[in-house]
Amino acid sequence: MSIAESPTWKLLEQRWDQGFDALLSEEKEAIALWWLEAETMNGTLNQFFWNGAGDLALIAKSGLERLDMPVTLRALQTALDYFGASYPVDRELRMARLEEIEGLHGADVFTPASRIIQDLPEDFVQAAVDRLERIYAQA
DSSP, X not given: OOGGGSHHHHHHHHHHTTOGGGSOHHHHHHHHHHHHHHHHHHXXXXXXXXXXXXXXXXXXXXXXXXXXXXXXXXXXXXXXXXXXXXXXXXXXXXXXXXXXXXXXXXXXXXXXXXXXXXXXXXXXXXXXXXXXXXXXXXX
């Protein structure tokens, strides 16, 4: 069964329909990590940052930290470091910064970190869903 077919993910989707801001931090992290994987697998971290999913990059980072996913966290952090001290959560600002980064470092700047995540050294989305399953069972 895929993650999207699991009862836990279906419950998360129902809760998400009520609004992202009302979700538990663990739920937000699961969604952010799902987007990190989906966008990076479909393209690279550049695609993740460029699209609206990039709004969730810092939440994804938090999720990787809390789930103890050091390899994936290191890859994401390497990419985030290009943005400097303040990651632009606002998409328009982030897109402008991405163009600057690519101009300075080349279009493939995020490829090495992306390859690490694409190799899935840690199943971070499944770990996030497993954590939610335990939380939901306690509720």
